[in-house]
Amino acid sequence: MRIAVLGAGAIGGCLAALLDAAGHDLVVVARSSAPVLRAHGIRLEGAFGTHHAHPEVVDALTEAPDVAILATKTIDSAAALTPSRAALADVPVLAVQNGLDAHGRVARILGHDRVAAGLGTWAANALEPGVVRITASGETVVGGPEGERFAGMLSGAMPHVRRAGSIEGAQWAKLCVNAVNAVPAAVGLSMQEVAAAPALLRVTAAAMREAALAAIASGVAIERVGSVGPETIGTLAASIEEAQAVPRRMAATFGDVPNLGSTQQSIRKGQPTEVDDLAGAIVEASARLGLDAPVNAGLVALVHEVERTGAFVAPERVAALAPLP
Numbered sequence: 001m002r003i004a005v006l007g008a009g010a011i012g013g014c015l016a017a018l019l020d021a022a023g024h025d026l027v028v029v030a031r032s033s034a035p036v037l038r039a040h041g042i043r044l045e046g047a048f049g050t051h052h053a054h055p056e057v058v059d060a061l062t063e064a065p066d067v068a069i070l071a072t073k074t075i076d077s078a079a080a081l082t083p084s085r086a087a088l089a090d091v092p093v094l095a096v097q098n099g100l101d102a103h104g105r106v107a108r109i110l111g112h113d114r115v116a117a118g119l120g121t122w123a124a125n126a127l128e129p130g131v132v133r134i135t136a137s138g139e140t141v142v143g144g145p146e147g148e149r150f151a152g153m154l155s156g157a158m159p160h161v162r163r164a165g166s167i168e169g170a171q172w173a174k175l176c177v178n179a180v181n182a183v184p185a186a187v188g189l190s191m192q193e194v195a196a197a198p199a200l201l202r203v204t205a206a207a208m209r210e211a212a213l214a215a216i217a218s219g220v221a222i223e224r225v226g227s228v229g230p231e232t233i234g235t236l237a238a239s240i241e242e243a244q245a246v247p248r249r250m251a252a253t254f255g256d257v258p259n260l261g262s263t264q265q266s267i268r269k270g271q272p273t274e275v276d277d278l279a280g281a282i283v284e285a286s287a288r289l290g291l292d293a294p295v296n297a298g299l300v301a302l303v304h305e306v307e308r309t310g311a312f313v314a315p316e317r318v319a320a321l322a323p324l325p
């Protein structure tokens with residue numbers, strides 16, 4: 001199949017390399033990394049194996065591929081899709097992005113609803129253009145319109161692909177997972193270091209708890225994604241003390257290689273983050289559901305401060321969002 005990948009960073013670069021290795025014909029739509037990708041291709045290393053791909057690299061699509069994958073940060077979806085909109089007019093698209101309803105937003109930009117959603121639980125690092133390191137394996141959950149097509153396609157290229165029953169339930173579970181992203185992005189530590197620091201672990205647990213309470217209040221049947229399923233939501237909701245087991249366990253699944261998370265990687269590349277679509281989505285959903293989410297609101301403000309100043313904040317300022325008893 002002729003497959004277009006828009007956004008060849010940590011997730012898109014990994015998928016492009018794996019699909020290339022599986023024998024597909026890849027075209028990559030790239031932004032600032034385009035010259036490096038043209039010259040050196042994409043090198044994948046780590047938990048999904050090693051492969052060096054040399055896909056065609058373009059600024060925008062002029063011809064329709066068979067299918068496309070969007071793997072930019074959510075804040076870049078419109079800018080990445082708009083120049084290729086005509087070529088994607090009738091093309092099934094898989095949006096591999098975090099946040100609630102990222103694929104719905106893509107459907108609205110494209111003006112058609114053949115848009116599936118993909119949720120990756122693996123840890124991917126791409127701080128250097130054209131080099132992707134998968135530092136921890138994990139499942140990929142695919143759902144929504146065209147979900148079956150994309151689950152089949154990915155299954156032929158990578159391990160642990162699962163079709164979601166309810167993509168909305170899976171996106172809520174993933175939003176709870178991504179409540180771990182903001183603390184490392186604010187202080188500049190890895191997820192493992194945050195889990196080992198009692199004051200920062202407590203704030204992470206409090207942020208996840210707010211996400212879980214909003215998930216419960218939404219009334220959506222939560223579907224397991226990675227290590228977060230309905231029973232985990234119950235643990236998170238019970239109390240901050242009980243909730244701490246969840247980010248601690250999650251950090252252990254990321255293994256020994258420090259995992260910065262996708263939000264901190266944006267910071268380290270000097271780029272805006274998608275924190276408004278992660279911690280910010282928890283704040284927004286909570287307000288809609290009549291709940292407060294002060295910890296996530298505080299984290300959104302701190303991550304935006306780090307984006308503006310380029311300097312990580314002192315751990316004490318994060319710890320103050322949910323002080324130790």
Ligand SMILES: NC(=O)C1=CN([C@@H]2O[C@H](COP(=O)(O)OP(=O)(O)OC[C@H]3O[C@@H](n4cnc5c(N)ncnc54)[C@H](OP(=O)(O)O)[C@@H]3O)[C@@H](O)[C@H]2O)C=CC1
Pocket residue numbers: 006007008009010011012029030031032033034071072073074076079080081096097098119120121122123124125126129261262265266274
């Ligand atoms: N990293 C991870 O471990 C995980 C990430 N995710 C989610 O996956 C999604 C992608 O994240 P991730 O791969 O980490 O992000 P990256 O920043 O690593 O990659 C995004 C890529 O999109 C490119 N891009 C941005 N705008 C455009 C544009 N207008 N045209 C073409 N390309 C563009 C960027 O180009 P440039 O080179 O110029 O920056 C970059 O290469 C996010 O929603 C994230 O939350 C989900 C699970 C795990």
Ligand SMILES: CC(C)(CO)C(=O)C(=O)O
Pocket residue numbers: 098120121122123124177178180181259260261262263
């Ligand atoms: C799964 C996890 C937490 C991997 O780091 C992720 O989704 C992210 O960083 O955005």
